[in-house]
Amino acid sequence: MNGHPRQDGDKETVPADLVIFSAGINATSLRQLRLSAIGPSLTAVLPINFHSLSMLEDLLVPFLKSSKNLREIMIICPEKLILQTQGALHNTVSSTVDHPDISLHALLGGSDFQSGIVEAISRVATDWILLMDHEGLLQQSDSTVNDLLHPPTTPVPFGPRGVIISPFNISCILSVDGPEKASYLLPPFLVPTFFTANGLSYTGSDIWISLGRRIADSSSDGTGGIVINTYGHNVGWCPTSFTTNTTLGLQNPVAWGSSILVDRLHDPCLVRKPSANFGVFFVFLPTVRDLQLLSPLLCLLQSTGHSVHMFVYDDYDELRNTVGWETHTYIFGECLLTYTIISGHITVSPNSQAHTTVLDWLSTSDVRPDIVIGPSHEVIFDKVVTFYHETLRNATIVRIPKEDFPHCVWMGSLSKIEWQAWEVPRIEISIITKDRPRSLLRLLQSISNGRYFGDAVNLRINLEQSADTKTLKLVEGFSWPHGVVFVHHRVIHGGLLAAVVESWYPMSNDTYGLLLEDDVELSPLFYAWAKMSLLRYRYGNPGNRSSRLFGISLYQQKNVELPLEGRQAFNARLLFTKTGFLHPTTPYLSPVPCSWGAVYFPEHWREFHAYLSFRLSEHSMKFNQDIVPGVRSNRWTKSWKKYFIEMVYLRGYVMLYPNYENFLSLSTNHLEVGSHVKVRTREKRDLFVLPLMQLPISISLPVPSLLDLPYRTLPAWNALPVLNLTGSLTTLNVLTSAGALRRRELTGCVNEPIQYDVWDLMCIGSRSP
Incomplete structure (x- = not known):
């Protein structure tokens, strides 16, 4: 009390x-x-x-x-x-x-x-x-x-x-x-x-x-x-995360109900009067069992204000002689899902008759969908999309493998505009390896266990010139069902800096690179975290987009390594609690680039290529000149991160970091002996190895989830806390001002530099066309 x-x-x-x-x-x-x-x-x-x-x-x-x-x-x-x-x-x-x-x-x-x-x-x-x-x-x-x-x-x-x-x-x-x-x-x-x-x-x-x-x-x-x-207001304030097993009931049944038990798996916060900001969803599923598996997502969509129309087309009710449809209800906790199901006795060409019935149902609807969801590689769903293109032509079609249905609840946090960009971003995975076949095998297994929700994901494996025979054979025998595999084997030794920087180059501004060294291991939900974040901060509401964001980390910071006095323990939740943040569980922004599992953005990675070429050429400043004042990375002579930190500092860029309980992470580093790790002690390993977020065993068993976030959704851009290079709270304006001041000291330039143009940033003159 x-x-x-x-x-x-x-x-x-x-x-x-x-x-x-x-x-x-x-x-x-x-x-x-x-x-x-x-x-x-x-x-x-x-x-x-x-x-x-x-x-x-x-x-x-x-x-x-x-x-x-x-x-x-x-x-x-x-x-x-x-x-x-x-x-x-x-x-x-x-x-x-x-x-x-x-x-x-x-x-x-x-x-x-x-x-x-x-x-x-x-x-x-x-x-x-x-x-x-x-x-x-x-x-x-x-x-x-x-x-x-x-x-x-x-x-x-x-x-x-x-x-x-x-x-x-x-x-x-x-x-x-x-x-x-x-x-x-x-x-x-x-x-x-x-x-x-x-x-x-x-x-x-x-x-x-x-x-x-x-x-x-x-x-x-x-x-x-x-x-x-409240007309026209954003409903992001809606408190969708209620305490598990909290009784909110009072004696008055009209105002308070009767001892309502709120389950955090099924979001009960139903916005009663949805506005044009919310989407209309058509969901086509083969069986009621599929609807049950997808029910956490469907309930969350309903609860956040979307309109959801569901059709089950392959569970026939044979009690009726004529084929038609009827309405049923499925109850998931406090959530009621109303769906349409085919009824009648289908005897001839079930697939054809079923898809015809779905089309008949569609023709009676006066609602046009914004988003259409169905299973991947399903004949009837494919026919519906093909033959009823007039109704669905302006809708975003989302095909999800049935095995991923139990793991889709995170999608319920997406806004209409984010759903409509579902097919736009493309994440490419790039692995850097040399002679650690056991580590590489662990990484490849974790990638294979990832859930990709029907997306095509290309994979690039970058082998150093000195890669051993076991590593080569492992790569040759690897099977990847989600996209194209490209293997790049150097003929001249390049070293870790070149191996990382040259491992990926974006084809377009909608292509994103997930860079992985071979001692990294991934959570099965790493792709969901990356895509959820991309859709929010690259394709969502314009107020949530910023050119300052250069990437998305899968790894949680447990230490800060840049203070001059040495590595220091770090706990974001503890920091935010002590400083009075309303939601200490929030993700946050940091200028520190992550090398243990992170997605990098195309514009910033191209700029980094240009910046590194500029620095290595010693065009206007010495190779050993300190760009960033007061950080340990100035001593990292062989690390690509040293130069990325320089560019980030001058620009005021930041990366998004997760912040789940007990350092639960979407990637972890196993600190294998290599270019930067000479001795692997248990004490040192414990500083960096993190627990990985796992898939739930059952939709009815609560486990740590991607939606363990403030209000069960990623915060607005301007609500994200901002840290500096040494882990202290700051603001984006402070970071930008510090970079501009340092640029003036280095170059004498006071003008606002052209976005993503390194030559203009360093005051040599723009090379932009």
């Missing part, structure tokens, strides 16, 4: 006019409740972490404008950020003459933000409290901001984000037609202070549910708040 628990005998005083919940309220009447004079007083509570501290000026803008209602802004931040926050506040408000009082509250010791909020609101003396998360009001419309800063005379808790709990599901509310009742609200929202006057107790890690219960207990119809003004 946190805060001030209420005793069983305590009774709260709640105004009688709270029955407005049952009387109903609309947007017009809500605005009519505003006072024409000063009106109810308001305190805004704003948590600040390291990431949001960099946006403090933007966060405070709505509150520094003239508002007679707003009396105080309470800022809550970790103790370690107090001095930085004070400085940022001084710079922000020093030029503002008339602004509300601003108080700063430190989270002491191991206190979390929710306990800090409970402590802060216990001191509030105004009529209303505006409760926010680290985003403040940045994501809200002007209309919503105005409503939240001008409380009504009647004590109605309200905000743009809410959840409703029923006996059958938990739904995120999207208020389009007008205000809607919620079981509880999520920040930002307004709440009358009397609801928190006697202290607020909460269990687990969610005070919003506890506050919703308190409000629901006090209202006449079990309502925990009103949702307003």
